[in-house]
Amino acid sequence: MFKSQYLNELMETVIKRNPGEPEFHQAVREVLESLEPVIEQSPEYVTSGVLERLVEPERIIKFRVPWMTDDGKVMVNRGFRIQFNSAIGPYKGGLRFHPSVYEGIIKFLGFEQIFKNSLTGLPIGGGKGGSDFDPKGKSDAEVMRFCQSYMTELYKYISADVDVPAGDIGVGAREIGYLYGQYKRITNLYEGVLTGKGLTYGGSLGRKQATGYGLCYFTDAMLKAQGNSFENKTVVISGSGNVAIYACEKATQLGAKVIALSDSNGYIVDRNGIDLAAVKEIKEVKRGRIKDYLEYHSEATYAEGCSGIWTVKCDIALPCATQNEINEESAKALVQNGVMAVAEGANMPSTPEAIAVFQGAGILFGPAKAANAGGVATSALEMTQNSERLSWTFEEVDAKLHGIMNNIYNNASAAAEKYGMAGNLVAGANIAGFLKVADAMLSQGVV
Numbered sequence: 001m002f003k004s005q006y007l008n009e010l011m012e013t014v015i016k017r018n019p020g021e022p023e024f025h026q027a028v029r030e031v032l033e034s035l036e037p038v039i040e041q042s043p044e045y046v047t048s049g050v051l052e053r054l055v056e057p058e059r060i061i062k063f064r065v066p067w068m069t070d071d072g073k074v075m076v077n078r079g080f081r082i083q084f085n086s087a088i089g090p091y092k093g094g095l096r097f098h099p100s101v102y103e104g105i106i107k108f109l110g111f112e113q114i115f116k117n118s119l120t121g122l123p124i125g126g127g128k129g130g131s132d133f134d135p136k137g138k139s140d141a142e143v144m145r146f147c148q149s150y151m152t153e154l155y156k157y158i159s160a161d162v163d164v165p166a167g168d169i170g171v172g173a174r175e176i177g178y179l180y181g182q183y184k185r186i187t188n189l190y191e192g193v194l195t196g197k198g199l200t201y202g203g204s205l206g207r208k209q210a211t212g213y214g215l216c217y218f219t220d221a222m223l224k225a226q227g228n229s230f231e232n233k234t235v236v237i238s239g240s241g242n243v244a245i246y247a248c249e250k251a252t253q254l255g256a257k258v259i260a261l262s263d264s265n266g267y268i269v270d271r272n273g274i275d276l277a278a279v280k281e282i283k284e285v286k287r288g289r290i291k292d293y294l295e296y297h298s299e300a301t302y303a304e305g306c307s308g309i310w311t312v313k314c315d316i317a318l319p320c321a322t323q324n325e326i327n328e329e330s331a332k333a334l335v336q337n338g339v340m341a342v343a344e345g346a347n348m349p350s351t352p353e354a355i356a357v358f359q360g361a362g363i364l365f366g367p368a369k370a371a372n373a374g375g376v377a378t379s380a381l382e383m384t385q386n387s388e389r390l391s392w393t394f395e396e397v398d399a400k401l402h403g404i405m406n407n408i409y410n411n412a413s414a415a416a417e418k419y420g421m422a423g424n425l426v427a428g429a430n431i432a433g434f435l436k437v438a439d440a441m442l443s444q445g446v447v
């Protein structure tokens with residue numbers, strides 16, 4: 001329940017208009033809660049209908065994706081692209097290929113992307129897409145045929161100045177390559193229509209590392225504000241995909257010891273510190289499971305199930321797998337074990353109840369929109385390099401990323417303080433992200 005009757009009615013409308021989409025409702029509710037003090041002070045956001053327009057995607061594209069398995073069987077998946085908000089730039093956001101994908105997941109991710117992209121300070125609007133296709137266990141040829149079929153429909157709706165997709169769960173360098181090849185073939189355009197591209201055909205140095213590195217830069221900024229750092233801290237990271245791997249790399253470089261990683265089957269604990277070269281070989285080369293780590297380090301332990309990882313005692317927890325992976329019980333376990341900071345690499349990995357536990361305990365909490373914005377920020381830097389037909393060095397990209405993450409931390413902190421919620425980075429990130437988009441919408445009239 002909100003104090004404001006207006007917000008209660010708006011939330012009810014969102015639920016009625018988007019039935020059976022609890023993840024989307026969750027994402028909207030959190031943002032509206034943060035905005036309550038803003039609309040009290042600035043009623044023009046209500047009278048101009050900015051909020052009603054923000055919660056309704058500008059366009060939803062939904063399509064059939066037929067493809068053939070290696071043994072000639074016809075398969076049909078569903079493709080989505082939600083072009084949520086273009087007030088401050090072309091739609092920008094990843095594609096997720098995972099069996100759990102349905103319209104509500106893409107909607108929640110697209111909605112979050114609006115505010116995250118605004119926080120980067122770069123000119124990118126919000127969008128997201130994906131499919132219920134599961135790349136796991138498929139051959140490269142099957143993944144290629146799927147990607148070609150997906151792009152054969154999607155190309156009609158995207159271009160370098162309209163909508164620029166990238167990776168997310170299940171979409172990495174391999175998938176982006178196949179998608180790019182098909183876009184180029186159909187349109188005859190060599191343009192920066194996707195980001196996360198390979199380095200030989202327009203990708204940016206540092207994009208692969210950006211979300212994980214950015215997460216650690218953000219966490220470091222939170223810690224430094226309290227006179228602390230990663231030095232000698234024990235870190236637990238969930239997931240073992242793109243974000244988790246490069247969060248592990250940067251946390252280690254900053255002096256921490258990462259002791260646990262996971263996948264959707266289970267988690268490993270290595271008290272000596274994770275051997276990242278082994279993890280990269282297992283995940284990036286062999287496309288294996290995190291359990292295979294025991295073949296490299298028999299002294300490590302493996303446990304089935306993914307939520308148990310939050311019972312491993314640590315100073316810093318970085319959830320980097322998926323939405324709602326930390327519930328109230330897991331949050332309580334982390335707090336009881338003395339966690340001092342939690343920062344979200346995944347999108348919406350903490351349930352509202354879990355966030356309440358962290359904030360109630362007074363620990364540092366870095367919400368996804370702010371903490372994982374380094375990936376999309378570096379995607380925007382890739383777009384810039386493509387436009388000027390130049391490529392920057394790794395050091396240049398990384399330095400820009402570091403500056404952007406520090407700015408996001410400072411802006412979210414300042415917004416929280418300005419609205420009387422000092423230290424509440426959830427509210428601060430939502431408010432700072434909202435204000436830029438809302439003011440652009442006000443300037444552009446009722447569109």
Ligand code: NDP
Pocket residue numbers: 167168169170171172211239240241242243244262263264265306320321322323345346347372373375376
């Ligand atoms: P990857 O596909 O590279 O890795 C995903 C990891 O999360 C895998 O270890 C996977 O395990 C695990 N995982 C996925 N779904 C579940 C589930 N339902 N339960 C438990 N574990 C699961 O994806 P990314 O690393 O790119 O993405 C991870 C998170 O970060 C997502 O929330 C994504 O939205 C977010 N993100 C990604 C960005 C990027 O640049 N890539 C940018 C910002 C946010 P398994 O192999 O068993 O499925």
Ligand code: 2IT
Pocket residue numbers: 092093094095116164165166167168195347372373375376377379
């Ligand atoms: O959630 C995200 O921000 C991403 N998956 C990255 C999006 C992008 O366009 O790089």
